[in-house]
Amino acid sequence: MFEFGRELRRIFRNHGRIDSDPSLYELMNLQLLITQGRQLDIEGGRVSTKNRFAPYLEAAQVWREYGRRTGDPVALRRAASAAENAGKEAKTAAEAAIAALEQAQTCILSSDLYETHDLLNSAEELLAGGRAAIQDDEAIRARFNRVEAQLAARLAVKQGVGEDLELALLAMSHIDRAVERADKRVQQTHAAADKIEAAQARYERADLLTLVGLDRCDPALMAAVIKDFEALQARFDPAYEPVTWSRVNLRLGLAMVWKGEIEGNPGIISEGISLLSAEEEPVDFEHSPLDWVAHKQALAMGLQALAELTLNQQIYEKAMQVYNLALKRPLQKGLSLRGQLINNRAACLAKHAELKGDLQSLDQAEADFKAELRACKPEHDPVGWAILQTNLARLYVARGDITGFMMERAEAAYALEAALEIFDEQHLKSLSKGAQAQLDRVREQA
Structure with a gap:
């Protein structure tokens, strides 16, 4: 291969x-x-x-x-x-x-x-300590710029790109500088390693633009992101840079899915799904487990978005199959990717069960999540435990919508309050925001 x-x-x-x-x-x-x-x-x-x-x-x-x-x-x-x-x-x-x-x-x-967001503070200290020594070395300075841009982007995301636009703009200025220097370095050396580093700087920029585009539901910004990823993907050969090519392809497919969601356009979502479901995968599970799982999650998310737009039960079922396929693979406990998978699968299952009016599927999912909760100790993995609580809340809400029982919404509110407390303690703003929005909707319906 x-x-x-x-x-x-x-x-x-x-x-x-x-x-x-x-x-x-x-x-x-x-x-x-x-x-x-x-x-x-x-x-x-x-x-x-x-x-x-x-x-x-x-x-x-x-x-x-x-x-x-x-x-x-x-x-x-x-x-x-x-x-x-x-x-x-x-x-x-x-x-x-x-x-x-x-x-x-x-x-x-x-x-x-x-x-583990505390490590971002450690990274900031390390970069500050090394920056003074590299003023006269253009190659090292270009690498420092790229990593500083990475850090700035994550600090902006941690703060919330929608809540603090100035921080996002500051991160973008860092990234633009890193892209300029990385491209200049590639022109000088033509080295494969420099080309990959330049690509990493470019998809850092596109990742941040994607988050801003999603936050503002801006299809024009998503179209610009898609154009950037298409140009970037053309620079790489999956036979020689399989991992980088695969990561760019994943982002390109997801950008199409999200643009289609914003516009309510199933055709664009289908284009993204087509990219993500190509038969010839440059990276398999044995070569890069996390890239493979992330790819499957992106495909499932695309199918889920298309199913929600078209209300097609068969597409929901296909999305669930892909989620299940990804979750069958062994992943380290505590990985944010594992939490995302469980979270997204629960949302897909709840939507599908609600569409079908299928209480049996919800009962089985609830039993599965409660079994995971018993195995997941909040003192050892508080974030994983809280994510499971938000997933249970989704199932309770879906069951309440089907049966009309208020007790289900009360159970959902209890689970979300417990999760929200953990997310706030861990300073996980994006998860806190999602849980709070879900809790507000439950309270409005109660």
Whole structure:
């Protein structure tokens, strides 16, 4: 699938360790990443190694890539540890800055995967500490700009793009600067790794524009996002950059789905679904589990949006099949992606059951969620527990709509109040906003 034969001579050397080139990580499966990471850890810790900084830094990059694809917290800890060791072995201010940059990227990734927003503060401190050392190095400065843009975008999302437009505009200025410098770097080097970094800066910008477009229900802004993603996707070959191409394709498909939702246009939603349901997938579950699951979730969301617009029961059922397929795969507990999947599936099930007037499906879903609640301890995974409560609330509301019983809405309000308390404690503004809106609707109907 990835045409490894063409790459063998440039990939393998040094007794199986792969030549240092971050662009090749895209072609490496999970086992190759593990092998590479372990050998780099050993090389960095070996007394005879003259320059320990290089293997430690590369180990941090490899383990971060493994963590990005799997959500494995052990890999994320190994990435952070390797970056810290690289910082200790740094011989120049520039090397120390690069190590701090790698630590910051691991903090941001961990925050993305597990919604541990406190790590964003750590990333901010690391970037501030390394920034002074890179004024005269254009290559490092371009990388710093990209990561600073990543951080600014996440801080804007954490605050709420609809609530604080100034923060979103500040993040966009950071991203625009990062895109400009990254593109300039690609023109100078033509290196595959720089091309991928430039792409990451561009889809950071498109991601933020997408959130603003959704918040404001602006189809023109969504059309601009689609145009950006189409241009970006044309720069990559799925045979050589499968992971980046897949991530851009996912965003392009979702942007079409959301534009169709805003306009009430099933044709545009169908275009997005077509992109997301292509038979030839450049990335399978074994190569990148989280990318595969995210792709399936996006497809299910597209089908769900089309079903809600057309009130087609068969499309609802197909969306549920895709949600179930994604949830059958093992995912780390606490992953935000897992919570999103469970949350979206519950919403789809409730809408479908309401359309059919199917109490039996709701009863089975309630039993499933309560079984998960018994296994999920709020003191160990408060956010996961709260998400389950919001899902139960959706089912209670759907049952109340079918039966007309007020008691169901009272149960829903109780579950939402418990969830809202957790979201507020954890400073999860987007989840708090959603739960509060749901609670307000329940109270209005009571």
